[in-house]
Amino acid sequence: MATNPSTAQAGEGDLQQPNQVQLSVDFRTEFTAYTRSSTHDVNSVVHIKAPDYEGEESSRGTTDIVTVIDTSGSMSGSKLQLAKSTLNFLVKNLTQNDRLSLVSYDSNIQLAFPLTKMDSSGKKFAEDAIAALHAGSCTNLSGGLFKGIEQMQTRDTKNNVSSILLMTDGIANEGLVGQQLLDTTRRLVGERSDFTIYTFGYGSDHEADLLRNISEIGNGMYYFIEGDESIAEAFGDCLGGLLSVVAQNISVQINTENNATIEALLMDVNHTFSPDRKQLSITLADIQAEEERDIVLKLRIPSLPEEDKNEASTGNGRNMEYTYATANIEYVDVISAAFLKRHANMTLQRPSQPPVQALPDKNVTRQIRRVEATEAMRSARELADHGDFTTARENLSKIRTTLEAERGGDSYLDHLTRDLDDCMEGVSSKEAYRSKGACVMSSAFQMHGRQRATKASPSLPKAKMMMRKKAETHRTLTQQQMDPQSVQNNISNLGELISQSQRRQRQVVPQQANVQDEQQQRDFDPDLQNDDN
Numbered sequence: 226m227a228t229n230p231s232t233a234q235a236g237e238g239d240l241q242q243p244n245q246v247q248l249s250v251d252f253r254t255e256f257t258a259y260t261r262s263s264t265h266d267v268n269s270v271v272h273i274k275a276p277d278y279e280g281e282e283s284s285r286g287t288t289d290i291v292t293v294i295d296t297s298g299s300m301s302g303s304k305l306q307l308a309k310s311t312l313n314f315l316v317k318n319l320t321q322n323d324r325l326s327l328v329s330y331d332s333n334i335q336l337a338f339p340l341t342k343m344d345s346s347g348k349k350f351a352e353d354a355i356a357a358l359h360a361g362s363c364t365n366l367s368g369g370l371f372k373g374i375e376q377m378q379t380r381d382t383k384n385n386v387s388s389i390l391l392m393t394d395g396i397a398n399e400g401l402v403g404q405q406l407l408d409t410t411r412r413l414v415g416e417r418s419d420f421t422i423y424t425f426g427y428g429s430d431h432e433a434d435l436l437r438n439i440s441e442i443g444n445g446m447y448y449f450i451e452g453d454e455s456i457a458e459a460f461g462d463c464l465g466g467l468l469s470v471v472a473q474n475i476s477v478q479i480n481t482e483n484n485a486t487i488e489a490l491l492m493d494v495n496h497t498f499s500p501d502r503k504q505l506s507i508t509l510a511d512i513q514a515e516e517e518r519d520i521v522l523k524l525r526i527p528s529l530p531e532e533d534k535n536e537a538s539t540g541n542g543r544n545m546e547y548t549y550a551t552a553n554i555e556y557v558d559v560i561s562a563a564f565l566k567r568h569a570n571m572t573l574q575r576p577s578q579p580p581v582q583a584l585p586d587k588n589v590t591r592q593i594r595r596v597e598a599t600e601a602m603r604s605a606r607e608l609a610d611h612g613d614f615t616t617a618r619e620n621l622s623k624i625r626t627t628l629e630a631e632r633g634g635d636s637y638l639d640h641l642t643r644d645l646d647d648c649m650e651g652v653s654s655k656e657a658y659r660s661k662g663a664c665v666m667s668s669a670f671q672m673h674g675r676q677r678a679t680k681a682s683p684s685l686p687k688a689k690m691m692m693r694k695k696a697e698t699h700r701t702l703t704q705q706q707m708d709p710q711s712v713q714n715n716i717s718n719l720g721e722l723i724s725q726s727q728r729r730q731r732q733v734v735p736q737q738a739n740v741q742d743e744q745q746q747r748d749f750d751p752d753l754q755n756d757d758n
Contacts, residue, residue: 246471246558248512249274250567252550255585258574261529266488269571270589271479271520271552275471278514278687285468286385286559289340289420290315291326293373294358295393295427298331301360303707304394304427307453310703311460312355314696318464319343324384326376327354330369331361332399340376366393367400367409370422370439374413377420385559386470386511387420388445390463394427397435406435411442417474421445421510423463427456429660433667440671444510447671448679449664454700461696462679462689466513469688472565475509475556477520484527485549491521491596493674511559515686518676519592524550524571532577546572591637595673598624598641602648602670609652609662617652621645640682644669 255268292315294308312327319325321344327337337354341347373389401409414422422443424436427450437447448459481487486502497506509518526549550571558565574580601624605617625645632638648669651662672678678685681693 245561245563245565246276247565248276248472248475248554248556248567250552250554250569252552252569252571253586253589254571254573255589256580256583258576258580259526260579261531261575261577264528265526267524267526267549267573268589268593269522269524269550270586270592271477271522271569272588273475273477273512273518273520273554275512275514275516278469281691284560286470287322287324288319288467289324289326289377289380289384289387290319290464290467291328291340291373291376291389293328293330293369293389293391295364295366295369295395296329296331296358296361297364297395298360298362299364299395299430300427303453305358305360306707307456307700307703308392308427309355309358310699311457311696313352314457314699315460315464316343316348316351316355317699318468318692318695319348321345321347322384325351326373327351328369328372328376329358330365330372332363332365333361334365334368334372336372336376340380363399364393364395364397365399366391366397367402367406370406370410371413374410378413383419385562386467386473388463388467389420389422389443390425390460391422391436391439392425392427393431393436395430396432403435407438407442410439414442418443423448425450425456425459425463426664428452429664431664433664437667437671446675446677446679447668449661449668451661451664453704457696457700457703458681458693459679461692461694462681462685464696465689465692466677466686468692469514469686470511470559471514472556473511473559475512475518475554477505477507477509478553478555479505479507479520479522479550480553481524481550482548486525487522487550488525489523491523491593494520512556513677513686514688516677519588519595520552521592521596526573529575546574548572587635590631591635594624594628594631594638595641595676598628598645599670599673602645602666602673605648605652606663606666606670609658609666612655614652614654614658618649621649621652625649636684640684641673644673 251272253270253272259265259267292312294312296305300308316325321342323343324340325343326340329335329337337358338350341350343351370389370391373391377387377389397406420443422440423445424440425448426433426436429451433447433449440447446463448463450456450459479487481503487498487505488502490496490505495508498504505522507520512518548570552569552571554567556565557563601620605621608614608617608620625642628638628642628645632642648666650657651665652658668679672680678689681690685693
């Protein structure tokens with residue numbers, strides 16, 4: 226249909242100012258040219274990209290973090306010790322401009338400390354409170370979550386980026402549960418919350434869908450923590466993201482022109498259509514450094530009259546571009562607290578004769594496949610819940626076959642294929658699904674649907690990768706300290722060092738004594754003094 230993919234156009238006045246975060250925006254279509262004589266459904270993508278991460282020393286927004294930690298009986302032992310170590314990791318990596326709060330819950334709800342500045346005294350206070358955590362009885366998850374929400378909603382002052390981190394290893398068995406818990410959470414959070422909620426499911430015994438739904442109500446993400454080795458990295462990943470948020474309250478307004486209409490929004494996101502389908506409003510929560518957001522649309526463009534003789538003879542008609550839609554982006558820059566705007570146009574050529582066949586735009590193809598794969602994962606998860614593992618595998622296999630034929634070394638499609646393989650393994654049997662498949666699939670379709678990674682990958686943003694590595698090192702040292710054999714080895718090594726030191730000391734003392742005796746003999750023996758001369 227066309228020769229080249231459509232390119233982006235930034236709007237007039239979109240000039241970068243010092244210390245402001247500029248999101249890049251473009252409006253791409255599957256092809257750049259569509260014949261005049263027909264009506265066409267045009268696959269298109271509004272692509273938003275955050276700037277690169279500039280390192281720990283770069284400017285960033287201040288944070289308010291409320292941690293809500295399960296201390297029920299099932300968390301006893303190494304789970305709680307690693308959770309406490311991870312909390313200490315958060316304390317260590319926050320600055321005096323950040324604030325942290327800790328809520329613990331079992332049958333009872335305990336506010337260990339309210340939002341507290343992480344200066345030296347605040348960190349000491351937090352570390353003492355973390356050390357005092359101990360395992361209790363049942364799991365009143367709703368009570369812990371609501372106490373965390375209360376901490377956010379009763380703040381007198383607010384930092385730039387605010388989030389609740391909720392962790393559990395089991396099933397909520399006290400307080401509100403199930404749909405009642407979700408409905409109450411939705412009512413408490415409201416439509417336009419100024420904080421996010423991230424959830425962490427530890428092991429395979431938690432309610433993955435419940436945690437995922439809570440995170441989506443709070444515009445956050447769900448993390449599946451498969452085992453002890455993953456807890457610190459998951460929290461590190463989340464912290465790295467929170468510390469690199471660059472824009473919030475992102476709104477996208479798409480307006481069509483020249484009788485074009487928006488036939489479909491091919492993704493699950495908060496949105497509103499105008500009755501005539503010529504306007505679409507979308508709200509996005511935030512975007513972190515290096516992240517991308519792709520709004521996938523299907524626009525319908527009408528047929529046009531044929532070129533007149535003059536246009537046909539000069540060729541001007543076939544080169545003429547028509548604007549069919551404009552994307553207007555507004556957002557709050559976290560760094561400068563400025564309210565900024567960007568826009569991009571969707572333009573197409575409309576020749577009389579079919580253009581030379583060309584390859585479709587790579588990113589438009591990628592995003593269509595991402596949407597299809599996400600829906601296949603979601604559908605397979607629902608089928609597996611009802612015991613239909615055969616159909617679940619068939620649906621995943623269909624989209625995987627499509628990706629296999631198209632990916633041709635494309636790293637983006639390679640990554641998507643690997644996640645489909647993990648999902649297929651998760652529905653290979655009832656046992657596989659119950660052991661971890663349900664958790665893996667809930668995490669996978671949320672990651673791709675919301676375009677935010679919650680596990681390590683080569684394309685992970687640098688801020689999250691760096692914090693993951695720091696968390697991994699912290700976790701390794703903690704596990705070494707917890708390992709009885711490691712402790713015994715350290716004691717043995719210390720004992721050997723002491724013994725070596727004592728042996729060296731015993732060797733040095735006689736040598737010093739011999740030197741002193743010899744010197745004394747020289748002082749009183751004239752013959753020895755003559756020998757020296």
